Amino acid sequence: MTVRLRDTTDLIPIAREVRLAAQSLARHVKDHTPSLAPHLFTVLAWLEEGPATARDLAGRERVSAPSMSKSVSELEGRGFVSRAVDPSDARQKIVSLTDSGREALHRGRADRDEYMAALLVDCTPEELEGLQRGAELLRKVVGP
Amino acid sequence: MTVRLRDTTDLIPIAREVRLAAQSLARHVKDHTPSLAPHLFTVLAWLEEGPATARDLAGRERVSAPSMSKSVSELEGRGFVSRAVDPSDARQKIVSLTDSGREALHRGRADRDEYMAALLVDCTPEELEGLQRGAELLRKVVGP
């Protein structure tokens, strides 16, 4: 049982404000960056940290094994990943990012960042600082 | 052609930071508040502002007419909205929020806000102020 030092009721108004702002931005960015589908994009992002098995990827994405199997097949078909049987356990297949996959990942990230940057173009330095501070706090609050 | 007073390249790092923080929070809230599906929830939210035709709702949600037709049927089946033929144009049907629908909307909002508020419970007053300021700036940047 966690001890609450504060009644969360007081926090509802600011909670709503922060939540709606974040959700609004997330929707906006998603609607304006049609590159690679999110569920494929995130798989490439995981693989950037190194090769992984399909099961591992399914766990990280909190998705079923068959779903991840399909995603990996799709990515392989597009040439963004390669699959190789694990020499130490022939049941497993090691999924790796190809050069083309790395490119697609960077392109997708650049699309999103450039769209976001364009939104910030008219901000004052003080406003940018406020946004940066807010982002830091949000990351801290949401956790890992 | 818009005149850019600033090169957006400089803004990429902060753009990424703000974008990732917002997307992370949005995903987190969505994953932890399983009440009414988002595409149905938002329809109820639109109807809170007053009755509307299906076509109108489809436009606001940027969704096809058949998709909205299905959503409204689903909501009607659950008793959250009612449909009535427009007396002034028998082609149209006016969709209205029922009391039960209003309740579902408020419950869904409360779920999301309470989850968010719980995340903020350990923040200092200064941190809350920073988050609020960040949210205001984000709303301004994203626009209407």
Place this chain on the structure above:
DNA sequence: TATTGTTATACTCTATAACTATA
């Protein structure tokens, strides 16, 4: 003819259950 809404159909992403091949 044009418009509102629906039905028919299909595609994508998700899931569970059943199968295979290894361990």
Place this chain on the structure above:
DNA sequence: TATAGTTATAGAGTATAACAATA
């Protein structure tokens, strides 16, 4: 037996095309 991966099948949510009713 248990595990990694796949295939089979189905359920949401989305779309376009074709239709009905009304303007």
